[in-house]
Amino acid sequence: MNKVAVVILSWNARALLEQYLPSVVEHTPSDLADIILADNGSADASIDYARSLGIEVLELPENYGFARGYNEVIKLLEHEYVLLLNNDVRVTSGWLEPLLDFMENHPEAVSIQPKIRWDRQPDRYEYAGAEGGYLDWLGYPFCRGRIFNTLELSKGQYGSAPKKVFWTSGAAMLVRRQCYVSEGGLDERFFAHQEEIDLCWRWNSAGYQLYVVPQSEVYHYGGASLSAENPRKTFLNFRNNLLMLRKNLPDSKRNWVLSIRFFLDLLAATAFLFQKKTKEAEAVIKAWSAFAKTPKSTRKGGRDRAYKELYSHSILVRYHLFGEKTFDKLKL
Structure with a gap:
């Protein structure tokens, strides 16, 4: 072996x-x-x-x-x-x-x-x-x-x-x-x-x-199992991201980060509707519904240490508002 x-x-x-x-x-x-x-x-x-x-x-x-x-x-x-x-x-x-x-x-x-x-x-x-x-x-x-x-x-x-x-x-x-x-x-x-x-x-x-x-x-190759346009992929990405946040964020950060994400995800669903991607908009709503029904699971120890390793700016803001489209242009 x-x-x-x-x-x-x-x-x-x-x-x-x-x-x-x-x-x-x-x-x-x-x-x-x-x-x-x-x-x-x-x-x-x-x-x-x-x-x-x-x-x-x-x-x-x-x-x-x-x-x-x-x-x-x-x-x-x-x-x-x-x-x-x-x-x-x-x-x-x-x-x-x-x-x-x-x-x-x-x-x-x-x-x-x-x-x-x-x-x-x-x-x-x-x-x-x-x-x-x-x-x-x-x-x-x-x-x-x-x-x-x-x-x-x-x-x-x-x-x-x-x-x-x-x-x-x-x-x-x-x-x-x-x-x-x-x-x-x-x-x-x-x-x-x-x-x-x-x-x-x-x-x-x-x-x-x-x-x-x-x-x-x-x-x-990428996307061989589920294409980027597949609503199932949209559902899994949104739901799993929320589960990950709830599990790993420090207690002092969890509720307000998830509150901000609720409004951002609602905005994402609205954007899908404007793009006539109805099934993807539905997938975002279903992701939040599934997340709400999933038993809570958080982890003990080290969460503050890991949180400090996260990028301290909003990548959404840096990308969409400041035009920082590549890693070398990001404000670090």
Whole structure:
């Protein structure tokens, strides 16, 4: 058994596996990592295809979603490190070594990610991770290389040195397995979307550090399971973001931050209506309804420490009112 398990969670996605899995097999040294397909109850021929490439398959009985699917598989493993990798990620030669080297030499790091480019336009950063994630005090995520829908060209403008970040992308993140398990893993109530940000927030509260290691590059197609226009994705993003805020904000901040978010989300729903995106507006309302019905869950300890790591300005204001569309132009 190697130190690293590269775990690819997949559901009914043979076409994606045929497109992206060969690069993982080709560029992942067999003496460094074991490649494992975690199949979420697929009904297509995904399992047969993975096995034809010599990949180990762990079969789950049904589609548990991103969060529970990874939790179920990771608790069965004994590797020191686990690399969560989406099934629509193309890796490149030498992608794994810089990540493993960094973790081995930085015991304070609990999770790291590579630079993530967009496989549809490879010269640009990818939406879900880019070059490391951040969060503002109202819970809006953004990245070095991506703010809202502005995707920067990746021209080496942020250098090649590893950088501390607030969250690492679930599209490609290397974690210490024991720290993943001890912190409870991904919150299974989320099902999918922003569950890795919630876990990273908890790691920040526990005093761990997270980094991006740009020497490693991968290419993520993105939106292969749920497109950005899908109301289900809108619902999950809004509801899960609210759950994350309620769980992780300090007691003194929680109620007034959520109050502000209520009005901002109402504004977002109104904007969807003006754009004639009725189903997306409904998804925002349903997200708040589901959030209100979800049993409260907050965490003890470290929340003030993690809150201080959040971006202290409003990314909405900086982006829309001050025109700060790229990370290098943000007021820090």
